[in-house]
Amino acid sequence: MIRTFRPRRSALYVPASNNRALAKAASLDADVIIFDLEDAVAPDVKEDAREALREYFVAHPQSKAERVVRVNGLASEWGAEDLFAARACRPDAILLPKVETPQDITGVAEILEETDASEGVRLWAMIETPRGILNADEIAELGLRSTARLDCFVIGTNDISKETGTKGRGALMPWLMQVLLCAKAGKLDVIDGVYNDFSDLDGFAAECIEAVRMGFDGKSLIHPSQIETANASFLPDAASVAQARMIVEAFSNREKIGKGVTSLNGKMVERLHLEMAEKLLEKLDIIGKK
Numbered sequence: 001m002i003r004t005f006r007p008r009r010s011a012l013y014v015p016a017s018n019n020r021a022l023a024k025a026a027s028l029d030a031d032v033i034i035f036d037l038e039d040a041v042a043p044d045v046k047e048d049a050r051e052a053l054r055e056y057f058v059a060h061p062q063s064k065a066e067r068v069v070r071v072n073g074l075a076s077e078w079g080a081e082d083l084f085a086a087r088a089c090r091p092d093a094i095l096l097p098k099v100e101t102p103q104d105i106t107g108v109a110e111i112l113e114e115t116d117a118s119e120g121v122r123l124w125a126m127i128e129t130p131r132g133i134l135n136a137d138e139i140a141e142l143g144l145r146s147t148a149r150l151d152c153f154v155i156g157t158n159d160i161s162k163e164t165g166t167k168g169r170g171a172l173m174p175w176l177m178q179v180l181l182c183a184k185a186g187k188l189d190v191i192d193g194v195y196n197d198f199s200d201l202d203g204f205a206a207e208c209i210e211a212v213r214m215g216f217d218g219k220s221l222i223h224p225s226q227i228e229t230a231n232a233s234f235l236p237d238a239a240s241v242a243q244a245r246m247i248v249e250a251f252s253n254r255e256k257i258g259k260g261v262t263s264l265n266g267k268m269v270e271r272l273h274l275e276m277a278e279k280l281l282e283k284l285d286i287i288g289k290k
């Protein structure tokens with residue numbers, strides 16, 4: 001599947017049952033808005049939330065942010081109606097919770113194939129259960145098949161902690177890195193979990209920096225106050241941009257064109273560094289045009 005880079009630095013959950021939050025969503029600077037029909041919506045207001053979502057998409061046919069609808073699992077009592085409501089909204093993607101097998105994705109992809117209305121709608125998968133983590137490699141392989149529509153993994157750290165009894169992010173690290181590696185092998189983006197204490201912006205900023213170093217493409221958010229920090233953290237920093245420009249410059253030097261390796265300020269740089277530098281500058285350019 002041919003993928004063009006889309007910034008996914010900040011992915012904000014907006015409960016579809018919360019009218020005030022919905023009203024705010026269109027004005028926020030998040031790269032991704034995840035309209036939630038699942039855990040943030042109480043059972044007795046599921047239908048109201050679907051209706052509010054339909055109305056929202058009619059009122060806002062265009063969006064600067066990528067728009068994703070999180071549905072309840074297909075096996076749940078709300079799953080099928082959520083999926084049809086989400087499909088009718090024609091979002092950029094539908095986010096499936098608690099994905100545990102490749103069939104959880106292919107089954108929904110087949111339903112989307114039933115109508116032209118879902119052309120271009122991608123699938124995102126939440127990896128947030130022990131079985132989902134164990135099967136992440138098989139699931140991520142679908143990223144290499146365009147018919148599966150799979151485009152991105154989102155980590156659900158709250159559910160992982162709930163299912164495993166694990167306390168604190170430190171203990172989750174091996175699983176987070178495992179899922180991240182699987183995602184990359186399937187050429188998928190992968191978005192880190194939420195930081196629940198939205199009043200602690202310093203702690204949130206530290207977790208964003210950590211997520212960048214781990215290789216995540218962005219962070220899941222629960223509150224608008226977290227957007228700016230996530231966007232800044234996942235933006236390539238000034239030193240990396242300067243270094244990338246120097247690498248591109250070094251390889252564009254006439255004598256070095258065609259060379260596999262050269263030196264820059266006493267350090268070896270190879271063509272793979274050139275590729276990384278070009279990718280970083282391309283990302284920066286796309287984010288700048290947002």
Ligand SMILES: CC(C)(COP(=O)(O)OP(=O)(O)OC[C@H]1O[C@@H](n2cnc3c(N)ncnc32)[C@H](O)[C@@H]1OP(=O)(O)O)[C@@H](O)C(=O)NCCC(=O)NCCSC(=O)C[C@H](O)C(=O)O
Binds near residue numbers: 040
């Ligand atoms: C956590 C909250 C319930 C806090 O809400 P509230 O008390 O209303 O916060 P504030 O008063 O500070 O809000 C200020 C204004 O910002 C708007 N707001 C707040 N949150 C959002 C939001 N997420 N999107 C858009 N707008 C938002 C308020 O409406 C106020 O606006 P105004 O009225 O104009 O002043 C709340 O933040 C919230 O509900 N957050 C999302 C929670 C959620 O979606 N949870 C489920 C997803 S997380 C998850 O499931 C992860 C995963 O599955 C896992 O397992 O880990």
Ligand SMILES: [Mg+2]
Binds near residue numbers: 097128156
């Ligand atoms: Mg969850």
